[in-house]
Amino acid sequence: xxxxxxxxxxxxxxxxxxxxxxxxxxxxxxxxxxxxxxxxxxxxxxxxxxxxxxxxxxxxxxxxxxxxxxxxxxxxxxxxxxxxxxxxxxxxxxxxxxxxxxxxxxxxxxxxxxxxxxxxxxxxxxxxxxxxxxxxxxxxxxxxxxxxxxxxxxxxxxxxxxxxxxxxxxxxxxxxxxxxxxxxxxxxxxxxxxxxxxxxxxxxxxxxxxxxxxxxxxxxxxxxxxxxxxxxxxxxxxxxxxxxxxxxxxxxxxxxxxxxxxxxxxxxxxxxxxxxxxxxxxxxxxxxxxxxxxxxxxxxxxxxxxxxxxxxxxxxxxxxxxxxxxxxxxxxxxxxxxxxxxxxxxxxxxxxxxxxxxxxxxxxxxxxxxxxxxxxxxxxxxxxxxxxxxxxxxxxxxxxxxxxxxxxxxxxxxxxxxxxxxxxxxxxxxxxxxxxxxxxxxxxxxxxxxxxxxxxxxxxxxxxxxxxxxxxxxxxxxxxxxxxxxxxxxxxxxxxxxxxxxxxxxxxxxxxxxxxxxxxxxxxxxxxx
Numbered sequence: 001x002x003x004x005x006x007x008x009x010x011x012x013x014x015x016x017x018x019x020x021x022x023x024x025x026x027x028x029x030x031x032x033x034x035x036x037x038x039x040x041x042x043x044x045x046x047x048x049x050x051x052x053x054x055x056x057x058x059x060x061x062x063x064x065x066x067x068x069x070x071x072x073x074x075x076x077x078x079x080x081x082x083x084x085x086x087x088x089x090x091x092x093x094x095x096x097x098x099x100x101x102x103x104x105x106x107x108x109x110x111x112x113x114x115x116x117x118x119x120x121x122x123x124x125x126x127x128x129x130x131x132x133x134x135x136x137x138x139x140x141x142x143x144x145x146x147x148x149x150x151x152x153x154x155x156x157x158x159x160x161x162x163x164x165x166x167x168x169x170x171x172x173x174x175x176x177x178x179x180x181x182x183x184x185x186x187x188x189x190x191x192x193x194x195x196x197x198x199x200x201x202x203x204x205x206x207x208x209x210x211x212x213x214x215x216x217x218x219x220x221x222x223x224x225x226x227x228x229x230x231x232x233x234x235x236x237x238x239x240x241x242x243x244x245x246x247x248x249x250x251x252x253x254x255x256x257x258x259x260x261x262x263x264x265x266x267x268x269x270x271x272x273x274x275x276x277x278x279x280x281x282x283x284x285x286x287x288x289x290x291x292x293x294x295x296x297x298x299x300x301x302x303x304x305x306x307x308x309x310x311x312x313x314x315x316x317x318x319x320x321x322x323x324x325x326x327x328x329x330x331x332x333x334x335x336x337x338x339x340x341x342x343x344x345x346x347x348x349x350x351x352x353x354x355x356x357x358x359x360x361x362x363x364x365x366x367x368x369x370x371x372x373x374x375x376x377x378x379x380x381x382x383x384x385x386x387x388x389x390x391x392x393x394x395x396x397x398x399x400x401x402x403x404x405x406x407x408x409x410x411x412x413x414x415x416x417x418x419x420x421x422x423x424x425x426x427x428x429x430x431x432x433x434x435x436x437x438x439x440x441x442x443x444x445x446x447x448x449x450x451x452x453x454x455x456x457x458x459x460x461x462x463x464x465x466x467x468x469x470x471x472x473x474x475x476x477x478x479x480x481x482x483x484x485x486x487x488x489x490x491x492x493x494x495x496x497x498x499x500x501x502x503x504x505x506x507x508x509x510x511x512x513x514x515x516x517x518x519x520x521x522x523x524x525x526x527x528x529x
Contacts, residue, residue, distance in 0.1 A: 003060045008198045008297035008311075010205030013373055016062055018112045020075075020373070021084055023060070025106055028052050033103050040088045043105040049076055049085070050099050061303060063376055066383055068354065071376060073099050080104075084111040177411055183214035185410075189403050190217055194314045197307055198297055206293040212318050219321045221395050228394050230325040237322040239329065243278050246271045247333045253343045272346050272359075279330065279363040286327045289368035291318060296377055302384060309388055313396045324393075327364065331382075331389045334360060338386065357382050452484045460488070460498060467499065 003023055006015050028049065030042040044052075054072040058065045077095035079085045086092040088103045097104075191212065195203050203209060223231045232238055249256040249271055256263075287295050294315055301308040316324060337343060338353040347355045361378035364385075385392060459465065459473050478485040489495040 005303060006062050006300060008200065008300035012296045012300060013377065014113050017373055021111055023056055024053055027056055035103055040103055043088055043103045046098060046100050046102045046104060049104060063380060067376060074375060082111065083107055182407055183218050185407060186217045186403055187212060187214035190314060190317060193399055194311065197311045206297050211290045216320055217317050220317050220324050221400060229328050230321045232321055232325060239326060243275065246275050250343060251333055251336045253340060268344055269346055276359045279360060282363055285363055285366050286323045287365045288319065288323060292367045295365055295381060299377060299380055309391050310396065312392045316393060328393045330360060331385050335386045335389055452481050456484060456488055
């Protein structure tokens with residue numbers, strides 16, 4: 001069976017678990033083995049299972065080549081505990097799998113997990129101030145506006161495409177937006193954009209929106225320093241100074257300005273261990289238990305890096321400010337240590353980058369409940385974070401501009417026409433997407449020519465405009481918009497049909513008209529016969 005990409009959506013971790021089990025069962029070679037003078041059919045050695053599963057995970061686009069052999073052994077321990085495999089005597093339930101020559105087999109029962117049923121999260125309805133809520137003052141009274149009918153002469157003078165009556169209208173004020181209103185607008189539009197980027201019909205299955213704090217989003221956007229790092233209002237939640245000094249020491253190695261005591265051989269490894277121990281003792285990962293499913297869903301977009309970056313940008317705005325700041329500092333440290341060529345190796349067995357991922361992935365992302373693939377998923381996410389941390393941990397400028405424009409729009413005085421739907425003046429949040437050159441040219445032509453074509457047709461069909469005025473307007477229109485005019489009148493004949501010449505009736509031909517014109521009488525001589 002061919003591996004398939006498991007995209008974003010609910011229960012992605014469970015879907016990945018079932019996907020790997022199916023691929024492993026289909027791809028693991030089974031043959032006859034001997035153990036202690038006894039033969040066992042359709043089984044495999046532990047080392048063979050490690051080799052097969054490691055190759056399978058490395059070639060699978062859901063995990064990638066960064067999966068280590070040690071992580072593969074840990075996953076096989078999970079398989080043994082969950083009865084995906086069993087030893088040749090039928091024993092399972094413990095994580096005592098080792099990379100050796102012991103024999104294992106697949107049980108006859110299906111080891112696939114069923115999808116859990118989550119309690120439905122009621123949709124949170126955010127109420128904005130209504131257009132019809134009046135503001136105290138005389139400006140709430142309707143402004144009397146006399147209906148005006150624009151005749152042809154006015155149209156010609158103004159050269160406007162607006163023909164018709166101007167209805168009575170009034171100024172409508174919103175109540176002044178409070179800070180809470182603005183925070184709820186940020187929350188609503190941020191979650192709406194995240195749902196669109198993930199391509200989901202709803203966020204209900206991957207995120208309980210009631211757990212999203214709107215204040216955190218606003219603080220993460222606006223309370224930042226020049227480097228884009230979050231500044232905390234509560235200084236007690238800052239990282240301890242000695243941890244910051246240790247992080248700076250490894251990043252700037254060998255020039256450690258904050259370090260006053262002398263160093264010794266292996267000093268850098270002790271400093272690194274101090275940092276690892278501090279972050280490992282946290283009760284909750286930096287991405288929090290509440291947002292585990294949403295970050296796992298984002299992993300389904302890694303084949304489209306630009307979308308994955310945007311989804312992670314938005315998702316990281318949901319974090320508590322202290323978590324976001326620690327994530328920014330930690331991931332930046334991990335990336336810079338991995339690129340520091342002057343820093344001695346922190347491990348003899350693994351590369352520095354791999355060590356960073358193994359050491360900190362679980363303190364960045366893990367599940368509150370025991371999830372069998374969370375370590376592999378966390379490693380995948382942390383690797384992507386290290387490669388793109390500058391973009392991911394910055395504020396998305398397009399989203400910020402869109403929300404700020406929307407807030408400004410809501411704070412403006414609005415003109416409401418009689419009979420118009422008040423909600424129609426509230427445009428939904430829109431986001432730009434790239435289109436082809438052909439689509440742009442078509443939209444530009446259609447967007448500008450359709451109203452002009454309608455105006456031209458109105459002039460042509462109008463019976464209230466005299467022929468003289470109609471010719472004058474058409475001549476002006478042809479001069480201003482020749483392309484639109486040419487579409488309506490492609491040839492002089494079609495234009496001539498609009499103003500047919502009146503045929504003059506010729507008088508009836510009389511008999512006297514055939515005679516010669518009247519001539520004066522002349523006397524002549526008569527000849528008599």
